[in-house]
Amino acid sequence: MLAKRIIPCLDVDKGRVVKGKQFQSIQDVADPVDLAIRYNKEGADELVFYDITASNEERNIFLDMVESVAATINIPFMVGGGIRTIEDINQVLHAGADKVSVNSAAITNPSLIEKAASKFGSQCIVLSIDAKEIEPGKWQVFQNGGRLNSGIDALEWAIKGEQLGAGELVINSIDVDGVKNGYNLTLTKAIADVVNIPIVASGGAGSLEHFQQVLRNNIADAALAASVFHYEQIKISTLKNYLAQQKIPVRSVV
Amino acid sequence: MIAIIDYGAGNIKSLQFTLSKLNIPNILTQDETIIRNSKAMILPGVGSFQDAMEELKKANLDTIIKQEVENGKPILGICLGMQLFYETSNEGGNTVGLGLLKGHIERIPTSVKVPHMGWNTLHLKQGYEITSNIPVEDTYVYFVHSYYANKVEEEDVVGSCTYGDEVPAIVQRDNIIGMQFHPEKSSVIGMQLLKNFKEMFL
Numbered sequence: 001m002l003a004k005r006i007i008p009c010l011d012v013d014k015g016r017v018v019k020g021k022q023f024q025s026i027q028d029v030a031d032p033v034d035l036a037i038r039y040n041k042e043g044a045d046e047l048v049f050y051d052i053t054a055s056n057e058e059r060n061i062f063l064d065m066v067e068s069v070a071a072t073i074n075i076p077f078m079v080g081g082g083i084r085t086i087e088d089i090n091q092v093l094h095a096g097a098d099k100v101s102v103n104s105a106a107i108t109n110p111s112l113i114e115k116a117a118s119k120f121g122s123q124c125i126v127l128s129i130d131a132k133e134i135e136p137g138k139w140q141v142f143q144n145g146g147r148l149n150s151g152i153d154a155l156e157w158a159i160k161g162e163q164l165g166a167g168e169l170v171i172n173s174i175d176v177d178g179v180k181n182g183y184n185l186t187l188t189k190a191i192a193d194v195v196n197i198p199i200v201a202s203g204g205a206g207s208l209e210h211f212q213q214v215l216r217n218n219i220a221d222a223a224l225a226a227s228v229f230h231y232e233q234i235k236i237s238t239l240k241n242y243l244a245q246q247k248i249p250v251r252s253v254v
Numbered sequence: 255m256i257a258i259i260d261y262g263a264g265n266i267k268s269l270q271f272t273l274s275k276l277n278i279p280n281i282l283t284q285d286e287t288i289i290r291n292s293k294a295m296i297l298p299g300v301g302s303f304q305d306a307m308e309e310l311k312k313a314n315l316d317t318i319i320k321q322e323v324e325n326g327k328p329i330l331g332i333c334l335g336m337q338l339f340y341e342t343s344n345e346g347g348n349t350v351g352l353g354l355l356k357g358h359i360e361r362i363p364t365s366v367k368v369p370h371m372g373w374n375t376l377h378l379k380q381g382y383e384i385t386s387n388i389p390v391e392d393t394y395v396y397f398v399h400s401y402y403a404n405k406v407e408e409e410d411v412v413g414s415c416t417y418g419d420e421v422p423a424i425v426q427r428d429n430i431i432g433m434q435f436h437p438e439k440s441s442v443i444g445m446q447l448l449k450n451f452k453e454m455f456l
Contacts, residue, residue: 076398
């Protein structure tokens with residue numbers, strides 16, 4: 001049976017992993033390769049690295065890090081942040097990343113998804129959506145790290161993303177990110193209901209129970225989290241055992 | 255030396271890193287002499303069937319691969335690389351493949367999410383060298399694909415997984431081995447499978 005995936009997310013700034021609360025107040029945490037090794041051992045199913053600075057000068061530091069990660073672990077990993085062009089995608093895939101997530105650039109230029117999917121295959125093109133509730137039951141897509149409202153409806157954007165060839169969606173709820181009160185089940189389910197590609201839920205994980213809530217009832221295929229793993233509030237092995245007891249299919253930790 | 259056939263397929267680095275960890279000498283190449291002198295070949299692949307066949311043909315690699323396989327050289331096809339072994343694919347119109355194995359590549363039924371992405375369990379037949387030291391129960395490997403091999407010869411299937419249909423995951427006919435998932439991304443299980451390939455043929 002296809003397992004539900006647990007995905008630690010590492011925000012990388014100048015080669016270091018950081019975690020911001022609701023995109024603000026950045027704190028230094030750890031070396032990305034060290035964390036990748038630790039998560040791989042603990043049974044993470046996949047990793048995500050977001051380049052949060054993404055200035056041109058620092059791009060090479062990030063690409064070197066991607067290559068070091070690829071050399072070290074043998075589970076899949078996704079890379080995102082500052083991806084604007086086909087050449088950006090080509091570079092990170094060439095450095096050893098398995099998937100690339102696009103966000104703001106796809107809003108400005110939706111054909112980026114289409115071109116990337118046809119060149120590299122849908123399986124490695126992920127559309128990352130930062131959504132915020134603007135009235136009850138209605139979410140809009142924000143860009144530039146959650147600072148700018150694009151005015152686009154999140155559900156419509158998800159459907160468009162699938163049509164353009166995205167192979168997976170990461171749904172990040174700005175409303176709950178960093179708050180640790182649980183994933184945004186309503187938003188995630190609303191999107192899952194209108195597309196037929198895998199959904200990664202992001203933002204809000206604070207307890208074991210939050211993971212089982214979002215991985216049930218056809219809501220999400222994978223759950224992404226950052227600080228609960230970085231600060232070892234939740235160990236991935238403990239989480240996997242808990243989910244298995246809850247009858248959620250997970251890859252056993254070997 | 256294993257020749258990894260270079261036809262511009264995406265992420266080859268992870269595969270090379272994993273082979274190096276297993277002390278398997280490898281080279282990414284489309285050079286005919288190197289391929290002919292290699293002890294085994296790996297046909298990697300992500301992307302589309304049609305583009306891949308075009309690239310192989312452009313460099314005459316389709317003919318070289320077929321001749322070498324006929325002469326008994328072992329080949330491992332990974333993901334799209336395995337799909338290319340079959341007769342045809344309906345990805346992007348109807349495209350003729352290498353025809354090393356009998357069967358056809360079709361889209362995964364939409365009763366499930368496409369692509370098939372993530373860790374799925376293998377149902378393994380017993381008694382194959384390629385799966386030696388691999389547990390029969392709860393063996394997860396990493397899949398990411400939208401098409402799968404259908405109407406294949408039952409005796410070629412070493413292992414399968416369930417996803418919308420019974421999806422051939424490991425296939426073998428003599429010196430031809432295919433894996434629909436990514437062994438280089440499948441943690442310790444994947445390492446063991448590549449190690450088995452090494453021990454069988456190198």
